[in-house]
Amino acid sequence: MEIHSRVADLRLALKDRGRIVFVPTMGNLHAGHISLMTQARAHGDTVVASIFVNRLQFGPNEDFDKYPRTFEDDCAKLRAAGVDVLFAPTEADLYPEPQEYTVEPPDIQHILDGEFRPGHFRGVATVVLKLFNIVQPQVALFGKKDYQQLMVLRNMARQLALPIEIVGGETVRAEDGLALSSRNGYLSPAERAEAVRLSRELRRIRDAIRAGNTDYAALEQAAVAALAEAGWKTDYVAVRQQSDLKSPAAGNPPLVVLAASRLGSTRLIDNIEV
Numbered sequence: 001m002e003i004h005s006r007v008a009d010l011r012l013a014l015k016d017r018g019r020i021v022f023v024p025t026m027g028n029l030h031a032g033h034i035s036l037m038t039q040a041r042a043h044g045d046t047v048v049a050s051i052f053v054n055r056l057q058f059g060p061n062e063d064f065d066k067y068p069r070t071f072e073d074d075c076a077k078l079r080a081a082g083v084d085v086l087f088a089p090t091e092a093d094l095y096p097e098p099q100e101y102t103v104e105p106p107d108i109q110h111i112l113d114g115e116f117r118p119g120h121f122r123g124v125a126t127v128v129l130k131l132f133n134i135v136q137p138q139v140a141l142f143g144k145k146d147y148q149q150l151m152v153l154r155n156m157a158r159q160l161a162l163p164i165e166i167v168g169g170e171t172v173r174a175e176d177g178l179a180l181s182s183r184n185g186y187l188s189p190a191e192r193a194e195a196v197r198l199s200r201e202l203r204r205i206r207d208a209i210r211a212g213n214t215d216y217a218a219l220e221q222a223a224v225a226a227l228a229e230a231g232w233k234t235d236y237v238a239v240r241q242q243s244d245l246k247s248p249a250a251g252n253p254p255l256v257v258l259a260a261s262r263l264g265s266t267r268l269i270d271n272i273e274v
């Protein structure tokens, strides 16, 4: 696996590499990331991953400084997964000057996670567009665990006519159902055992909807109450339309249930399609 940190070196390395498939990450890779790397292989000739903890998408009181950085381990996992090229820029490589030109997503950036993480999706869209311009992939893969992020990026690619196919990868879960996330590493053993409750509550809502329950507000409130009872502080549990993450309209549109909740000091997100 080739590793490049400088934009110019990466551009040179990616010349004449055929169809490029790109998987951007912030590192601390787990089986969810590796599953994206493996899927990437089927979409083109050269698989490029990136590792960059993007300051722009973290709020002032969020975990930018303590976000786990495990570069050597990550490289070993990427090599084993058959990744061809890793782009691992420093902040000075990617942001040699203050990033004043940014991508401003529309209203979707202010709902759900965006309500609780102001500026987050601007930071994500900006870095991903910049990475796209550097890597120039034909295909890019993102995990469905970050459902709203995937939608923001898919809409960005479509509306800005980027010649890039955006592919969503299924969420990879631990045996007990907890969605894999780099932030799971913050959990104490007791919190880790408790963490499964989030996916359990989402499944409970999904099953109730499948069984014909359409009182979404009551389902959401019951989940918030069950989480609170077990010590969680919930930002949202929300039943939304898969197409645009708005509240369900009439006519049985495909739905997704999304949640963000804090266990101790760790904020976990998860979602499940109905």
Ligand code: PAF
Binding pocket: 024, 025, 026, 052, 054, 057, 124, 127, 128, 146, 149
């Ligand atoms: O999902 C992530 O890891 C990040 O938000 C991304 C897409 C790599 C942008 O920094």
